Amino acid sequence: KNQVEQSPQSLIILEGKNCTLQCNYTVSPFSNLRWYKQDTGRGPVSLTIMTFSENTKSNGRYTATLDADTKQSSLHITASQLSDSASYICVVSASATNKLIFGTGTLLAVQP
Amino acid sequence: NAGVMQNPRHLVRRRGQEARLRCSPMKGHSHVYWYRQLPEEGLKFMVYLQKENIIDESGMPKERFSAEFPKEGPSILRIQQVVRGDSAAYFCASSPPMGPVVGEAFFGQGTRLTVV
Numbered sequence: 324k325n326q327v328e329q330s331p332q333s334l335i336i337l338e339g340k341n342c343t344l345q346c347n348y349t350v351s352p353f354s355n356l357r358w359y360k361q362d363t364g365r366g367p368v369s370l371t372i373m374t375f376s377e378n379t380k381s382n383g384r385y386t387a388t389l390d391a392d393t394k395q396s397s398l399h400i401t402a403s404q405l406s407d408s409a410s411y412i413c414v415v416s417a418s419a420t421n422k423l424i425f426g427t428g429t430l431l432a433v434q435p
Numbered sequence: 436n437a438g439v440m441q442n443p444r445h446l447v448r449r450r451g452q453e454a455r456l457r458c459s460p461m462k463g464h465s466h467v468y469w470y471r472q473l474p475e476e477g478l479k480f481m482v483y484l485q486k487e488n489i490i491d492e493s494g495m496p497k498e499r500f501s502a503e504f505p506k507e508g509p510s511i512l513r514i515q516q517v518v519r520g521d522s523a524a525y526f527c528a529s530s531p532p533m534g535p536v537v538g539e540a541f542f543g544q545g546t547r548l549t550v551v
Contacts, residue, residue, distance in 0.1 A: 359542075365544055365545070366439075366526055366528075366542035367478070367526070368542070369540075372539060412477065422483060423468065423480065423528075425470075425477050425480070426477060427476065427477035
């Protein structure tokens with residue numbers, strides 16, 4: 324069964340600190356993995372997208388890693404800001420179907 | 436190039452009424468996806484459409500729900516005889532035809548349906 328699991332479910336950090344979010348997936352055949360940020364009441368916005376051959380990709384203070392052998396990904400946020408408070412969703416695309424399999428997300432709260 | 440446009444942003448319906456949710460994909464995008472997000476839960480896939488074709492509707496409830504993406508005009512998600520359990524945020528995403536990056540999808544702001 325195609326599944327995407329994320330941890331932790333929620334996280335509270337102080338402004339300026341770093342954090343790492345985890346994603347494990349069992350989607351097969353794998354096409355790509357992306358991380359989305361969803362602010363409360365808004366649609367998800369793509370942060371990074373990685374294919375099978377990529378193992379790291381950065382977007383400003385966001386750095387995503389991918390280990391296709393262990394089927395794990397992480398999203399590292401550096402020097403967090405209050406505006407980083409959101410739900411971060413790991414999404415995996417299955418080859419040939421264009422179907423996106425969503426994790427339930429990690430709810431991040433950055434406190435001053 | 437406007438993003439994915441969904442309307443209305445908020446929709447209130449009484450039990451038993453019909454709800455029609457519209458999604459205009461980004462220019463040049465021919466793939467549309469509908470997702471439902473219940474409170475405190477993640478997005479759940481409902482249906483994947485291309486122009487005039489339903490490609491995958493494995494996430495659609497068997498009854499009362501239907502979707503279309505006509506040759507002209509927006510994609511429509513229709514919910515007949517709504518019940519309180521249909522209250523949720525419904526998100527639409529669109530992506531271009533298959534290219535170097537498969538499945539790059541952009542989301543709209545969602546329609547929040549409340550059934551009273």
